[in-house]
Amino acid sequence: MFQFVLRRLASAVPTLFIVVTISFFLMRFAPGGPFNLERPLPPATMENLMKAYHLDQPLWNQYIQYLKNAVTGDFGPSYIYKDNTIAELIGKGLPYSVQLGTYALLLALIGGVLVGTLAALRQNSFLDFLVMSVATTGVTVPNFVVGPILTLIFALLLSWVPAGGWGDGSLKFLILPVITLALPQLAVFARLTRGSMIEALHADHIRTAKAYGLPQRAVVITHAMRGALLPVVSYLAPCAAALLTGSAVVESIFTIPGVGRYFVLGAINRDYTLVMGTVVLVAIFVIVFNLVVDILYGLLDPRVRHD
């Protein structure tokens, strides 16, 4: 097991290298640059800026330099937040995003599995129909619609919770953004669980469990759900990576100082280092969670266990 983890972490190095390389060059080939503002800068200023940020050097040199720095954990200064390095920006924003994302992930996972299981157990009943309609709505209505509507009802009309901000990070500030962030994922988890649970409940070994008089709880939870969770667990990796690295839309709506907005701001402003920083961040999360999922998979299913 330990060896397996080491091996996987070792194989993450080339993956990261490829991700960094591709996004570095893609970004540079995109038209425009960090200092191409609406009102062009005087050529002398431009030249000085380019020199200061080493953008006047051949691309190849810049790439090598970036790699060298990145290995030591230095992702350079941001071009638009001129007083901050990328490491500082992400270091400041990430805890907010991770906290928000963790709650949203837990809500989506637990809620989705629960709701999906109930729907599967009452297949084609009114409950099933209701749950699946809500789930479809959850996927189709975008979060920039859900967020403001929730704010309107619960913050402005009912005044139960604040309309935005992080405040002291207590539950009342988190509740709306967590729900907004979790809802579409909850819907996906519910659909996945329902589908795999229905299949699992029809398996031959479930018939065996029933034929041996095992109580409903043991049949559903011990025998059906464990197998039914496998596809759900597979979806966990991309979902966790997406939720924990922040959402630009949700963080903007609820004015949360997370890292989500950097994805958009970096790309629009051609802030090369910021884009690279967010790309590496997402890549690391994806790699780590894929590993977590593979370990979970092995725990759930002895047929794919890694010794």
Add this chain to the structure above:
Amino acid sequence: MTADSMGTNENVLSVRGLKVDFTTPDGDVNAVKGIDLDVKPGETLAVVGESGSGKSQTMMGIMGLLANNGRVAGSARYRGKELVGLPVKGLNEVRGSKITMIFQEPMTSLDPLYTIGRQIAEPLVHHKGMTFKQAKVRVLELLKLVGIPEPERRMNSYPHEMSGGQRQRVMIAMALANEPDLLIADEPTTALDVTIQAQILDLLRSLQQRFGMAVVLITHDLGIVKHFADRVVVMRRGEVVEKGSIKEIFEQPKEDYTKMLLAAEPSGIKEPPADTAPIILEGRNVSVDFAIGGGFFFGSNTSFRAVDGVSVRLKKGQTIGIVGESGSGKSTLGRALLRLLPSSGHYHFADKNISNFDRSAMRPLRKELQLVFQDPYGSLSPRQTVGEIITEGLLIHEPQLSRADRDKRAIAALKEVGLDPAARNRYPHEFSGGQRQRIAIARAVILKPKVVILDEPTSALDRSVQGQVIELLRDLQAKHGLSYIFISHDLAVIKAMSDYVIVMKNGKIVEEGPTEEIFDSPHQAYTKTLMAAAFDLE
């Protein structure tokens, strides 16, 4: 009536007027139409019937295991206690404790995610209130009882680490855990090789004698019934056709249907072709290796030799039967002879050396070399009409044909295999297993092939349907001078179909020769075991 109701208390199981209905989009299906049967303590009652007779659904209905769209009505009493209509909680006091079951599919009847030790312990934990730790001793005892070697180690194995026969033994251990009064065995050996089948039946019989439980054996196989059961109930289309003791049923069957079932064993022999008949397909020194394991980054590649230096020589008009148990390499050999998978060796087809032919070079020859598969359900595309399925090959091999010509050929082919030509506008799911196998055969013969490899073409079919398909294959052979390679684990079918037999084991030929010789005086020990397992039962 009084005698009857008094009688019920002496019976372990007493079924009266039991009905099972299924609600389907096409209306209600009456799977079981009000049947009566009794099981006495310690006896073995065989419930015999072909697929669709309702034999399994009767037991599923009694045990509350019907699919969601199923309903059960009538009465089924376990020692006087009514089971029909009992809520799940009440049923669970009987299921797994007083009445236990084993199923046809040893591969899928156990949960793949738990060790077999835990699964055997579960009924003990739930019915006897033991902890899993306490149950361990009993589990070990049970595994020894059913003949699993090294039980201490094997109890920590997962189902995928065991063979089919071993898994069925595990199911039997689970069934015996709470020393039930009644064991319902639903086609317990159908999915197993003949030699394993005999071992499992022997085991069941000895355990029954030891524990004195009653057994209900649900089967389509009369060979098993004769040796294993005390009484027989014959079912057909949801009704009981005939009941009686083994002697009565086998020696003086009253009903035509029972007589038909008894006579449905495949019969007849195949005359060998003339000595002068030319060789049409030959494979010399055929070997096939499969790579197993091996990682992308690290890890070593190992390979497994599925077929090991086998030579086959098929004459025009001949039928070679290839017999072997699962994993013997018989199907792989068939595919290698058709050059459908990478293999080494020398191959000749109709005087042409095809040893070095690649896919595109083989394509024109595919018309002459056809393959019919075992599974009539899986081998026909569910999204194509029967007409599209059987004429697909014509599109490739005879592209000059017009649509109308293809349709004519389809009509002729369907008539030839005994199906209504109107079938070509329908979809495979509308047909029974036997009809589907006819469609699969029509798909092969429409191309007017020279050689047809038949891979277990009758194994998924009922005996009576099997006989019809065998007749059809024989007629087609006589009419078109076809040469067959007939792959099967079923010795009775092989005997009826082929004039030459090859016995395979572990990828090698154990013994080969004319059919009569192999069946009447086998030389090799393995062939003898195989024969004994197959025919001692019958």
